[in-house]
Amino acid sequence: MQLKLLSLFGGIGADIKAAKRLGVKVKTIDYVEWKANRVKAYNAMNPFRYETQDVRTWDLKPDILVHGSPCQDNSAANLNDDKGRSELLLETIRIVKEMGEWRPKFVIWENVRGALFKAKLPIFNEYLKDMESLGYTNNFNIENAMDYGLPQTRERVFCVSILGNEKFDFSKLRKRPLRSMNEFQQCESEIKNIEKYVVNIPSMLTRLEDLASPEEIEANKSKFRYIKTITETCNTITERPDRCPAAGVFKMKDGRYRYPTEREWWRLMDFDDEDFDLMLDVFPIKQHQRSATLYALAGNSIAVCVLEAIFEVILSGEYAMQSEEQLQLIC
DSSP: OEEEEEEESOTTOHHHHHHHHTTOEEEEEEEEOOOHHHHHHHHHHSSOOOOOOOGGGOOOOOSEEEEOOOOGGGSGGGOSSOOGGGGGGGHHHHHHHTTTTOOOSEEEEEEEGGGGSTTTHHHHHHHHHHHHHTTEEEEEEEEEGGGBTOSBOOEEEEEEEEESSOOOOGGGSOOBOOOOGGGTOOOGGGOTTGGGGBOOOHHHHTTBGGGSOHHHHHHHTTTOOOBOBOSSOBOOOOSOSSSSSOSOBEEOTTSOEEOOOHHHHHHTTTOOHHHHHHHHHHSOOOTTSOOHHHHHHHHTSOOHHHHHHHHHHHHTTSSOOSOSSEEEEEO
């Protein structure tokens, strides 16, 4: 089987990474992403050379369409009544409608849990209703990357729409044993210029959970969150490590605390060291500075292991495809 891949809101390519992990031969049709750094990262990890593109100008006909519209407007920190970028979700409806009588068999969407909160739920409900009017049966669920082996609490909404009356069964997703944080954490001796990762910002130091008494934590729980010390798991990976709420910090041998490195950030999104090494050629890390770009690229991606589990069910033949010989996938 050959997988023809096209990426919408493509990011750094978690979709193609997941497909390759399953041993599927992948041929890329096109890639649509409007942020230049993400395009550079994608090109570095794959034998392609794409330019930035706007999803609203795209027009192709896949068998599977996967999209993850920008999530910032759906986050808990930005749950106002302004639809903003979250409305890009509805661009998928326009794309499917303009395909005419032809319809992709599967449409998969991923975003943060905030998409289901009261302020943003009308947009998601509109999306579901429009998909039903196009002949799809929808099902959605909140999936945690931790259930697929990553030691990261990362809950995301996944909605799978199937053309016809079949309903995607999320219970068929194969869960993975939780992997040890030791697989992801670098030894201190491996980290170059480790001092730039040491937590020394006063506002961050005052929020370290290890340095606060139970009474302080209880008194401040309604004001702000404390930053956990990473042992077995971390909190959700975001665009940057030095803010609260945060993924967490590591305790050093000398008693100080440090942020996760860029390499650890990528590992915790289920990318390989080989992928990260390719990134260093495109986005070299300055000696005395952390790379905001490398943190953001990984933090805005989809956890590879969850996509892999979903693709695995679809590619297994559990649901009838339009063509057994040639499968086209849009992400």
